[in-house]
Amino acid sequence: MDTSATQQRLKWWREARLGMFIHWGCYSTLCRGEQVILRDLMPLHEYTKIANDFKPAKDWADHIADQAVRMGARYTVLTTRHHDGYCLFDTKTDGFNAVKTGPGRDLVREYVEAARKRGLKVGLYYSIVNWRWRGFWDPAGYPDDLPKIVQQVHDQVAELMTNYGKIDILWYDVSAVPGGNSPGSFGYQPSPLGPTSAEFYRSAELNAKVRQLQPHILINNRSGTPEDFGTPEQHVTADSDDRAWEACMTKNFAPNWACVNHSVADKSAGQVLFHMMDAFRKGGNFLFNIGPDAQGHVLPRDREALDQIGQWLKRNSDAVFTTSGDSITHGRGQGACYHYGMFTTTGTTAYLTLFFYPREYLVISKVGGNLKSASILSTGQPLQVQRLSNQRYRITGLPLKMPDELATVLKLEFEKPPHTLEWSGAEWLEGQLT
Numbered sequence: 001m002d003t004s005a006t007q008q009r010l011k012w013w014r015e016a017r018l019g020m021f022i023h024w025g026c027y028s029t030l031c032r033g034e035q036v037i038l039r040d041l042m043p044l045h046e047y048t049k050i051a052n053d054f055k056p057a058k059d060w061a062d063h064i065a066d067q068a069v070r071m072g073a074r075y076t077v078l079t080t081r082h083h084d085g086y087c088l089f090d091t092k093t094d095g096f097n098a099v100k101t102g103p104g105r106d107l108v109r110e111y112v113e114a115a116r117k118r119g120l121k122v123g124l125y126y127s128i129v130n131w132r133w134r135g136f137w138d139p140a141g142y143p144d145d146l147p148k149i150v151q152q153v154h155d156q157v158a159e160l161m162t163n164y165g166k167i168d169i170l171w172y173d174v175s176a177v178p179g180g181n182s183p184g185s186f187g188y189q190p191s192p193l194g195p196t197s198a199e200f201y202r203s204a205e206l207n208a209k210v211r212q213l214q215p216h217i218l219i220n221n222r223s224g225t226p227e228d229f230g231t232p233e234q235h236v237t238a239d240s241d242d243r244a245w246e247a248c249m250t251k252n253f254a255p256n257w258a259c260v261n262h263s264v265a266d267k268s269a270g271q272v273l274f275h276m277m278d279a280f281r282k283g284g285n286f287l288f289n290i291g292p293d294a295q296g297h298v299l300p301r302d303r304e305a306l307d308q309i310g311q312w313l314k315r316n317s318d319a320v321f322t323t324s325g326d327s328i329t330h331g332r333g334q335g336a337c338y339h340y341g342m343f344t345t346t347g348t349t350a351y352l353t354l355f356f357y358p359r360e361y362l363v364i365s366k367v368g369g370n371l372k373s374a375s376i377l378s379t380g381q382p383l384q385v386q387r388l389s390n391q392r393y394r395i396t397g398l399p400l401k402m403p404d405e406l407a408t409v410l411k412l413e414f415e416k417p418p419h420t421l422e423w424s425g426a427e428w429l430e431g432q433l434t
């Protein structure tokens, strides 16, 4: 359970709602996903060439931070090291980093500076696994690697927490224990070594040190200990026990987070909006991913969708940033008015984000609280509310042409906090539901 100190630290994050995830590294030069070293089974000497070919543009960090702002994100999370072990930051622990290879610069420094300049909170993604260790794949054959693997994680995380000023989020990824994987059967099976991730990587000690260096930091749940928030991936599912959670998602339906050349299976801006609002109504955050190109520039197809979301958020921000979930349907899949869209609520106000634009009228049903008035959020245009049988309300006056490019949001004012109308029996068939 979250303590009040945790709640205090989480306050800005819960209000921020939307973050932008950035999967970017030397693998971006190949434009076939972030796990290409393993998926294409590339020997180390081949992969090193890629790091030397990686030559990001000077303005990449500003460019990306501008995109986050245009999208309406309040924080960003950058892959400072993915499973390939390549560090975008300067590190004393390993020469396989951005300063010693192609870029010749500390890219994490450029990123944190660009984000801070725009008032974005700064998140650092860090993969605990590093596939470059022989001992990761073959612990029995390379036992000397094991303590080094753990020490490298502790040292690199300490560098990230020490050298870049205030860091708001530490976003760990995969903390699989050596020996649990093989290139043929890639999965995170329990390791034959025995210890859990938290035991092997000494995660409690690691995170205690992180919190000492960065007392305000938020840490996700992927180091083997629960920490501050959960991370459902590619789906929107609330964590149990009222724990804070953030759904992370790609635009691509296929399993790539870093850039790919010509993606045929992308979500439209409308689909992204759908998942985003689903996260917000269920009380979670939404971390939406981009995979910039090798230069560090946002792909035109991503830019278009993200800008559309940003435009929509500007016109409809109250439906997101003044609300903290949905008091009507409580995250249930098939709640009141679910065939129209999704509710977000605050006090006696409900916002209904419409996922289709009804012809002439729509009906608010199964919602108690006594509906008083309705309007279009983005334009302020008042709508007419007429009470019908079965405690329903017909809303009329919608303009013929949809007022918003993506989804239109209705603002509904109730007398009392709106809630699901509990009912049973057959009276509704006679129009007598009370």
Ligand code: GLC
Pocket (backbone or CB within 6 Å): 034, 035, 173, 174, 233, 248, 257
């Ligand atoms: C999955 C992917 C990994 C990505 C991560 C983001 O674990 O395999 O590449 O970084 O999701 O949450």
